[in-house]
């Protein structure tokens with residue numbers, strides 16, 4: 001059996017071990033230490049000075065964002081339906097209710113028209129949503145101007161889930177700098193990783209200080225352990241942050257590599273009408289975290305499951321697009337504003353191997369096996 005080709009695997013830059021060794025040499029084996037400070041500064045510099053708290057995961061960052069924005073039990077929070085469960089599980093941790101909004105076709109992210117409709121309908125039903133969680137799926141920025149404007153109009157704060165979009169840009173500005181609070185993830189499959197980790201970002205330093213406080217068990221200022229509110233153990237460790245420091249040095253290179261993989265697939269399939277790629281609308285710069293394709297069974301003779309199973313036989317990992325949250329069993333009671341887009345994307349879409357560490361021979365192997373599966377020749 002040939003070696004497995006993964007969808008997206010960790011890709012170290014080279015300096016990570018040195019920063020980890022530094023932590024060992026100075027005995028900062030803890031959720032405090034110089035790597036954490038450095039990593040936060042590196043992210044801040046990359047994101048034009050935004051304030052940063054490094055946390056144990058992106059999901060933890062979303063959870064703290066909801067707490068800090070004052071979401072309470074029984075409140076409603078709007079969230080993109082087409083996403084990974086980490087975006088909306090924290091709404092349930094709060095005892096709040098997710099309200100899902102479907103996607104538009106141009107970026108596959110939250111449809112601003114439907115968002116407006118959802119807000120007006122929730123208000124009519126007597127409950128104004130407490131926050132909006134907008135996701136930049138697969139690294140493609142959402143229609144931020146429209147969404148921000150709607151949030152402002154109804155005075156609902158925006159949480160920007162940029163977990164998949166580190167390095168992406170909207171109108172020349174980094175994704176992850178648009179929300180009242182924004183979130184990154186450094187899970188093992190993301191464009192850069194700390195093995196597991198996340199970040200809470202905001203232009204509002206009070207929010208970020210609050211996130212650091214809550215993420216370290218909400219300890220009041222006293223010589224003993226004094227607590228006047230519930231805290232969490234959500235801080236990033238100084239070891240993980242060492243990996244993060246090394247990864248920040250290669251982030252832009254990783255964006256270039258991921259974009260070049262996308263381009264590779266797009267060019268190879270340019271003459272084939274049964275495979276469709278997501279274009280970048282003007283002003284949207286995707287990090288192309290994962291290359292995604294929509295498969296047309298009528299034109300290709302195979303559907304996305306035929307392709308997934310077919311490639312799996314050759315030890316090549318692919319994955320269907322995210323299954324929308326509004327059709328997940330666990331969220332079946334949640335209100336949803338839908339237009340059929342995300343369900344169609346889920347039914348037809350596949351994520352192709354997109355790791356920045358794919359070799360030329362990996363790519364050849366993928367192309368050979370892929371084209372062998374199609375019932376048409378290219």
Ligand SMILES: *Cc1c(COP(=O)(O)O)cnc(C)c1O
Nearest residue numbers: 057058059084086087163185187
């Ligand atoms: C990965 C991811 C998260 C959660 O991040 P973790 O660090 O894995 O907790 C949230 N939202 C989206 C869209 C993600 O892809």
